């Protein structure tokens with residue numbers, strides 16, 4: 250199962266080696282992080298990042314190994330933006346010459362980059378960005394300027410204190426004419442003494458949610474006061490500006506300017522299963538250790554994992570972790586394919602890839618963020634302790650619902666893709682993830698054939714149910730949209746339904762990828778049978794949760810919906826004996842989990858007790874402030890009524 254989770258034996262070995270490397274090195278200790286102040290926390294992260302870079306070079310780690318190493322170090326920092334956004338932006342949007350000049354500098358970290366798109370006033374609406382890049386023909390330069398307070402760049406990671414360079418997105422202006430938003434490579438700091446270059450105001454935007462997690466990152470603010478950069482620092486694969494000030498667009502579609510976001514959204518989907526599996530691992534192990542009620546004749550109480558209600562909250566999350574792992578793997582291969590096509594100037598699959606990355610990013614991050622919080626509740630009161638590992642994980646994870654495309658905004662992008670697909674149905678056969686929309690007639694006419702709970706243990710029945718629900722919701726939206734004279738007005742009016750239809754479409758993708766995975770790639774019958782159980786749990790849990798959609802679209806009868814729920818309860822009993830094996834298969838080490846409740850050895854209570862004594866408040870019996878503020882109250886002998 251560890252191999253099935255990792256994707257291959259080689260993938261398992263690489264990640265396992267890196268997990269052990271990090272866990273066994275005292276530099277990467279992280280248990281004391283929540284006790285550090287901001288400055289110490291930040292410096293500590295800089296130290297770890299520098300040490301990691303040294304390891305990567307000394308041990309000659311491959312790109313894959315280096316990614317895993319950074320993952321297990323488990324502290325967001327400037328290198329994430331450098332590797333995940335700055336470098337890919339140059340790769341995807343730079344010309345050959347630009348790549349030749351900038352990539353070697355970035356790949357050896359002689360320069361450190363960030364991605365400066367969002368502004369104080371605009372994040373989702375990229376076309377609304379206000380920063381200007383005005384071409385000056387006399388000097389062959391762009392003048393970068395922040396004309397308003399709301400045009401201040403706001404959020405870019407690593408920008409406040411570390412990055413030497415940034416890809417800055419700004420409105421291109423030539424001779425007073427606006428030519429849309431483009432990316433520019435801008436140097437921010439001196440490579441000699443790290444001071445901000447003249448004309449730039451740079452700072453940190455302040456503390457963020459949680460304590461020890463995202464505050465290791467220096468998210469920054471940046472303002473330009475007429476800062477000049479050479480013309481050849483505009484990323485020019487999509488559009489070019491000549492030294493005469495002529496603006497030209499190549500055959501490459503403008504959407505490629507958004508290409509870096511497609512790449513990172515894909516990574517975010519692949520990473521969702523890491524965060525969810527981590528929370529599920531903690532909650533499952535603890536649910537086996539924790540006992541409440543049910544003791545008879547002085548015997549042990551019941552393990553809380555044996556309560557059906559605990560199972561009904563925990564096991565769907567376990568199944569979701571596996572579903573997200575497989576859909577992440579699938580999306581990665583879709584992305585690798587589109588990347589190769591884009592390099593060869595084939596842009597045909599970009600719209601579908603954009604819809605998949607946007608929608609699955611929204612689906613997986615929302616479910617993971619909610620799932621982590623559910624795991625905290627599944628651990629009762631102890632889940633609220635930092636030493637459970639869950640509060641910090643939650644604080645680290647929740648911004649994923651906002652960054653790289655706010656989730657609702659992303660679902661609306663999926664909706665645009667679906668509406669377009671439906672309106673083209675007469676003359677363009679949909680392919681890939683939208684292929685089912687080409688079979689609307691049977692999907693709209695046929696109803697579910699399930700008659701017994703057992704009948705739900707059938708991938709075809711499940712797939713058809715999810716296809717019919719998505720098709721009926723999408724087509725329904727399409728029909729209502731057609732009644733509006735102004736399509737944009739209609740889209741806005743129906744946006745709530747469109748977001749729900751997009752979710753149905755994305756859930757269909759996750760369910761069908763899980764089913765495909767079972768059909769083709771699982772080594773070992775035992776592993777395959779166990780994963781089948783999780784696949785059914787995932788699908789029937791979604792069906793139960795969204796049964797309103799399945800019933801309202803008329804595909805299911807109430808009886809069939811209740812048979813699905815009956816089968817789901819039976820499936821929980823099949824998951825129970827393997828629950829620990831399922832979470833051990835994630836291969837999460839204690840160092841990575843950083844959780845007393847989720848320890849591999851299950852030795853929870855002594856370690857919980859021990860961890861409490863490490864709190865700085867327990868350094869002495871009488872702490873600072875007691876004599877000054879508590880003792881006087883005790884000694885005054887005043888009755889509150891007399892105050």
Ligand SMILES: CC/C=C\C/C=C\C/C=C\C/C=C\C/C=C\C/C=C\C=C\C(=O)SCCNC(=O)CCNC(=O)[C@H](O)C(C)(C)COP(=O)(O)OP(=O)(O)OC[C@H]1O[C@@H](n2cnc3c(N)ncnc32)[C@H](O)[C@@H]1OP(=O)(O)O
Nearest residue numbers: 319320323324325333372373375376504507603652653654
């Ligand atoms: C603990 C951690 C430890 C270690 C980590 C270790 C390793 C790290 C590993 C991974 C890192 C992973 C995650 C990162 C971690 C943290 C986050 C850090 C950084 C975060 C960065 C950011 O957030 S950067 C800013 C991101 N901003 C956004 O996402 C903005 C969202 N808005 C948009 O995308 C667009 O503006 C819009 C799509 C909403 C609308 O665009 P608009 O210009 O108005 O265009 P439309 O008219 O709607 O569309 C025009 C057509 O273009 C199509 N389109 C839109 N977007 C794309 C696209 N991306 N690709 C292709 N096509 C696109 C659209 O569909 C339209 O097409 P038509 O055919 O209909 O014309």
Ligand SMILES: Cc1cc2nc3c(=O)[nH]c(=O)nc-3n(C[C@H](O)[C@H](O)[C@H](O)COP(=O)(O)OP(=O)(O)OC[C@H]3O[C@@H](n4cnc5c(N)ncnc54)[C@H](O)[C@@H]3O)c2cc1C
Nearest residue numbers: 364365366367372373404405406648651652653654655657
């Ligand atoms: C931790 C973190 C790190 C980040 N790092 C970076 C970075 O490195 N570089 C960078 O450039 N940016 C970064 N960002 C910024 C991030 O990309 C934006 O915050 C994100 O894209 C959301 O945009 P917004 O803040 O403008 O949200 P808004 O769009 O203002 O969202 C507010 C609300 O409005 C709703 N809404 C907006 N538009 C619509 C619409 N058309 N229809 C319906 N509802 C709508 C949203 O659903 C949401 O509920 C980071 C953000 C965070 C939290």
